[in-house]
Amino acid sequence: MAFKTDIEIAREAKKKPIMEIGSKLGIPSEHLLPYGHDKAKVSQEFIKSLSGKKDGKLILVTAINPTPAGEGKTTTTVGLGDGLNRIGKKAVICIREASLGPNFGMKGGAAGGGYAQVVPMEEMNLHFTGDFHAITSAHNLLSAMIDNHIYWGNSLDIDERRVAWRRVMDMNDRALRDIVVSLGGVANGFPRQTGFDITVASEVMAILCLSNDLEDLQKRLGDIVVAYTRDKKPVYCRDIKADGAMTVLLKDAMQPNLVQTLENNPAFVHGGPFANIAHGCNSVIATKTALKLGEYVVTEAGFGADLGAEKFFDIKCRKAGLKPSAAVIVATVRAMKMNGGVAKADLGTENVDAVKKGCPNLGRHIANVKSFGVPVVVAINHFYSDTDAEVAAVKAYVAEQGAEAILCKHWANGSAGIEDLAHKVVQLAESGAANFAPLYPDDMPLFQKLETIAKRIYHADEVIADKSIRDQLKAWEAAGYGNLPICVAKTQYSFTTDPSVRGAPTGHSVPVREVRLSAGAGFIVAICGEIMTMPGLPKVPSAEVIRLNDAGHVEGLF
């Protein structure tokens, strides 16, 4: 069978003018700032005018641990949004923006797939409306102002060895991970060791995603701890006087971007932290705006539920006061097979035993998500090679876990293929079964929070951390940051810190390599295992084949 590619389908989309999509949601055109004819930002004034309106119901789409087989979490998020609209619910989709840099490493991008996509896909995978560039600029302005402060006399007494603020770039560039700056003599400042992270890992990205409005944004930017003095007192962004200019740089980026699905339903695409090295959720302002405009808001959290959903619940929902009504866990027969030990090349052959053997990865995610008090349904994202027996095996396994698994064919059929899931989600949400609570209380000691995540979500035996890391956490507790949640940076491929360990392992250890305070975002990052906050490019980067073809279309990006 010959299938159209995602990009072929996207290019055939019958897009409506974005003003028309906005008017579906009751957004007047003067409150939509167009970027081309198919993208627009929603004005601050309009968003402010919504306060007091009743909220719709929030649905989280999460997934099993990703495998090379592909699970289709964004595809299912988009499909479910279309499906809810199809069955007569006013639904709004909220997803994250794509990061530019990684698209030049591995072929990727895309915003959904098949007949469940948001468009314009090409632009969403390139500069889109410039939000990430604004974040990069704001972040690096602060970096420049810190070194400039030291250069011109260092009146704040910053200890050059304790500058905590790095620089960022939206690029996979391993050469920038660890660098020495300010070489070349007196005119260039005081040499010191530092580095670049990828923009999605920036605290500015997290702040933008967690702020309620521009005032909150500026306050949080001011709260960033950029360095410490020689007697270890924190130096804040507002001491450097960068918070105002950073807010100016971010004023447009702070406004949610409206686009549409292939079925012309509205989707907000805003913010883009990765769930492995950051908190992995779209912006609070987009989610809250969508909740005022729709009966249902379907949002996703990055990677598997161990990372994305845990952070969605423990960071985003905790901090923004959100109460999810239901969660969808996306799984595929193919991924279950890979978890059951089948190689990618053999996924086309029926193997019910392997499916059964791989199901415990899904089972653990179901139990984990339920432990937050949120009712769960499993979406089996259908592939043509799936056999009835394999699908039945997954359904049976999920039923044993006290949940239901529903076969979804939105990739091939759009909203018509996902009606059953949409009805089930409505039933769960309307049932009032949800009783959301975060995993741990604010006042639990920081290291104990990390142990709680590791033991209850990852099913590890222990967290391993040097004394220096434990001391650092204690110092932050003494400085008043003990109430913050933990944002674990860890491989997405496993419950453990070893990307090769599939399934539902137990008895492992979680080694903490480094901890970073994000006082403005309001969490503490614990970097576990080998995960990098600046990725590298592969041996043959996809950039080598990306080009404009004669029709002016982008080739090689998808």
Added chain:
Amino acid sequence: MAFKTDIEIAREAKKKPIMEIGSKLGIPSEHLLPYGHDKAKVSQEFIKSLSGKKDGKLILVTAINPTPAGEGKTTTTVGLGDGLNRIGKKAVICIREASLGPNFGMKGGAAGGGYAQVVPMEEMNLHFTGDFHAITSAHNLLSAMIDNHIYWGNSLDIDERRVAWRRVMDMNDRALRDIVVSLGGVANGFPRQTGFDITVASEVMAILCLSNDLEDLQKRLGDIVVAYTRDKKPVYCRDIKADGAMTVLLKDAMQPNLVQTLENNPAFVHGGPFANIAHGCNSVIATKTALKLGEYVVTEAGFGADLGAEKFFDIKCRKAGLKPSAAVIVATVRAMKMNGGVAKADLGTENVDAVKKGCPNLGRHIANVKSFGVPVVVAINHFYSDTDAEVAAVKAYVAEQGAEAILCKHWANGSAGIEDLAHKVVQLAESGAANFAPLYPDDMPLFQKLETIAKRIYHADEVIADKSIRDQLKAWEAAGYGNLPICVAKTQYSFTTDPSVRGAPTGHSVPVREVRLSAGAGFIVAICGEIMTMPGLPKVPSAEVIRLNDAGHVEGLF
């Protein structure tokens, strides 16, 4: 007298929808991609459809060496465009985009001033349509791919000591001038010394500004020499296979941006190389498009005529086959006084002798511009403190040089204040007096070209360069680059390389610190004196007071 500030005037502008401005030029709305309601990019297809149409006349606006008094070159460019429209000519303005980084150093920005401005001013000084961010991304993608190539086996045999391609950021960040990358062990590559330039100095910026279309852009990107092998053979961007992906990143940035003046006349704002560290002209594609759409095109070149106009003639016009019909040299009474030795604080006091004493700076620029075969008129940009006697002194001096100086009051009165200049420009252009030729032929040896600029334009006695620099130039000649023009990087404040030397000095030397091959852009950069390709922030950067006020307006940027 209380004057409104530029930004107050800009905020009172009665802007017309950008589609209406485009239709004045005959651009159908489907060929205008909106960025908000007041900015748009012109489509490739529309630009291609213009080929074969007759060109309008090209007018260059240049200036004396800048002084802290401010000369108003952009203000006069905008005013002249409005003035030509006022007297019944269909005129289009072509200026450069503002660089983000420097705005956070010194209060600045602005696109013209008083009643001769283009709008929206705030956005033009922030992210605008994202062109510079796209240039930064494309440049740094190539950087990442070079280090990645070395990391994965270096099959091109790049000599890590001879990587010529640096990184860029649109930020004043002296700490990044000279850095060591790839520290931290095996996973991060091979440590080597390199650095960042500001984005306006990127060869990608120059290429974007000098390319005729996307095909030409990709070809030139491929031509970039990024490094040399151990046996000193050049390694090109296309060997790294980055040219296709860079073109994709630049596809929207390559399209000219349309905005409007306060009087609702069309202005293209596109490209933004600085004239001190780069070639300093707006894009060829914008200029050529404007020439097809208007009877007159008014464009500017950066800083004084020694830098901007020389490069406009010897690089942009030579390479793009443009034939300017006339040139306007902007001067002010105040700047003449500063050249005559008056301190900034004393500029308000009449001092005819100082004006006369300062005029030779203007006189040399007049003679220089005439030497390119382009007829000259001087615009005296009027300030309220100018006295009649002072203005008369400038006029008399200019008359002695065989040119006319016209008093212009566009800052205060818009197009009504600049009609005389507009009529004079039309007279010069219609006279057919122009007989443009570049300063030196393509086949002159590279060092001799540099000497020609230094002696004939700067009136220096000699160019000083180490043997290694002369050898490098000879090596490039042997490699087939001897036909390229020279792009001098030098202080804008003086004919010499010493920024404190005003007037019309002679007998000085021009020391060359470094030469860089820009094989894609098609010139060789000679860095003379102390000029930096990455600026620093001042002791009290303007970023410290930039903020959003309660009305949501940007304060402190202008």
